[in-house]
Amino acid sequence: MRLDVDNLACRRSGRRIFAGLTFSLGEGGALAVTGRNGAGKSSLLAILSGRLRPDAGTIAVSGVGEATLPECLHVVGHRDGLKSALTAGENLTFARDLLGAPRLMPAEALDRLGLGHALDLPVAYLSAGQRRRVALARLLVCARPLWLLDEPTAALDVASQEVLAALMAEHRAGGGLVIAATHQALGLHDAMELRIDRAALEQAAPAAGADAEEWL
Amino acid sequence: MIRAGLALLARDLRLAARVGGSGTLSLVFFLMIVALVPFALGPDLNLLSRIGPAILWLSAVLATLIGLDRLFQADEEDGSLDLMTGAPVPLEGIVLAKVLAHWLTTGLPLALASPLFGLLVALDGTAMASTALTLALGTPALSFIGAVGAALTASIRRGGLILAVLVLPLMIPTLIFGVSAAQAATGGTVPFLVPLAVLTGLTLIAAVVGTVAAAAALRWPE
Numbered sequence: 112m113r114l115d116v117d118n119l120a121c122r123r124s125g126r127r128i129f130a131g132l133t134f135s136l137g138e139g140g141a142l143a144v145t146g147r148n149g150a151g152k153s154s155l156l157a158i159l160s161g162r163l164r165p166d167a168g169t170i171a172v173s174g175v176g177e178a179t180l181p182e183c184l185h186v187v188g189h190r191d192g193l194k195s196a197l198t199a200g201e202n203l204t205f206a207r208d209l210l211g212a213p214r215l216m217p218a219e220a221l222d223r224l225g226l227g228h229a230l231d232l233p234v235a236y237l238s239a240g241q242r243r244r245v246a247l248a249r250l251l252v253c254a255r256p257l258w259l260l261d262e263p264t265a266a267l268d269v270a271s272q273e274v275l276a277a278l279m280a281e282h283r284a285g286g287g288l289v290i291a292a293t294h295q296a297l298g299l300h301d302a303m304e305l306r307i308d309r310a311a312l313e314q315a316a317p318a319a320g321a322d323a324e325e326w327l
Numbered sequence: 328m329i330r331a332g333l334a335l336l337a338r339d340l341r342l343a344a345r346v347g348g349s350g351t352l353s354l355v356f357f358l359m360i361v362a363l364v365p366f367a368l369g370p371d372l373n374l375l376s377r378i379g380p381a382i383l384w385l386s387a388v389l390a391t392l393i394g395l396d397r398l399f400q401a402d403e404e405d406g407s408l409d410l411m412t413g414a415p416v417p418l419e420g421i422v423l424a425k426v427l428a429h430w431l432t433t434g435l436p437l438a439l440a441s442p443l444f445g446l447l448v449a450l451d452g453t454a455m456a457s458t459a460l461t462l463a464l465g466t467p468a469l470s471f472i473g474a475v476g477a478a479l480t481a482s483i484r485r486g487g488l489i490l491a492v493l494v495l496p497l498m499i500p501t502l503i504f505g506v507s508a509a510q511a512a513t514g515g516t517v518p519f520l521v522p523l524a525v526l527t528g529l530t531l532i533a534a535v536v537g538t539v540a541a542a543a544a545l546r547w548p549e
Binding site: 160161162163164178181182184185186188189190191192193194195196197201205206208209210211255 | 330331333334335337338341342345404405406407408409410411412413414415416547
């Protein structure tokens with residue numbers, strides 16, 4: 112799968128959030144979206160996931176046949192998309208049936224994230240970090256080429272951050288794409304960095320509002 | 328696509344059963360209103376049995392509103408709606424599955440329980456049967472109309488009251504023909520089938536318009 116975003120702009124409640132975002136990601140590519148709080152990182156991910164309409168610009172996907180962009184991606188964000196009253200296993204089974212393209216069984220996916228014992232526990236009983244890990248297990252129960260991660264390491268302990276880094280590396284090795292909005296290094300090797308910068312946006316021409324450079 | 332719709336339906340039914348579901352609550356609310364009416368009007372059995380179908384219908388309309396405000400709001404708040412946007416099903420299919428689950432846990436139990444509750448307002452056998460039948464045919468319309476309001480208020484905190492103000496006027500036609508069909512069965516100038524056919528027509532229209540409108544409201548929240 113290949114993703115080309117050209118000159119993307121976002122406006123929320125009449126306020127310009129960002130403009131002139133341009134980047135491309137090919138097979139195995141990764142993009143770290145950085146910027147200060149409120150710069151529009153989550154808005155960018157919302158536009159890509161089809162929950163927000165872009166103000167201008169184009170998003171093109173190729174190499175996935177008939178599928179639309181929202182059907183090619185996984186979102187793990189601040190809102191984890193889990194129902195507290197259902198068990199971790201039920202939540203994952205639901206995601207697996209809803210999203211299609213099943214891969215691992217819920218029990219196996221939870222095992223990978225070290226949460227095998229939580230399969231039959233209601234999500235309401237889990238801690239914030241454990242909930243985040245159940246949400247991350249969703250990445251494994253269905254095969255989708257693009258992962259959109261919004262602050263994926265929030266609330267995760269060091270061991271789980273390493274597990275996540277390994278999962279992302281494995282996903283990229285298989286040709287998958289990762290776009291992560293983050294404030295800290297995620298262990299994404301040779302990922303591009305997209306910095307959304309309000310100051311640059313205001314003084315420069317719209318097309319130069321943000322630039323992609325090598326992520327060190 | 329069918330599999331995704333069924334998965335959503337099964338999840339919503341399971342949720343309704345698990346968290347003290349709004350289904351049981353609306354049934355209890357229905358019983359409450361119906362039980363209050365005889366206290367307010369006094370023990371005049373003729374009066375009660377004459378206005379009984381109207382009371383049951385009015386209670387059913389109000390009971391449908393219970394839990395309706397959480398229909399999409401709960402999924403919007405915890406991010407499940409983002410998950411559903413990525414499903415290989417159009418948003419219309421998602422709305423359809425969720426409204427169906429809402430009706431199965433709210434409208435259908437109301438229709439099934441209405442003969443029992445009809446005892447409280449002194450209905451005879453024919454009136455009980457006709458009220459139950461009209462409720463079974465008419466409550467899907469209430470769920471579909473309510474879904475539009477629920478989708479519009481999904482991102483508003485405490486949108487329950489706005490929802491009621493929005494959707495109650497739209498439910499008036501269903502209420503009129505539901506009550507007139509139930510009353511036509513026990514005598515009157517209109518044959519039973521005429522208002523019943525109009526009621527069924529209203530349900531079918533609400534199913535189409537409600538699904539499309541609710542999906543449109545959910546698609547672009549801003």
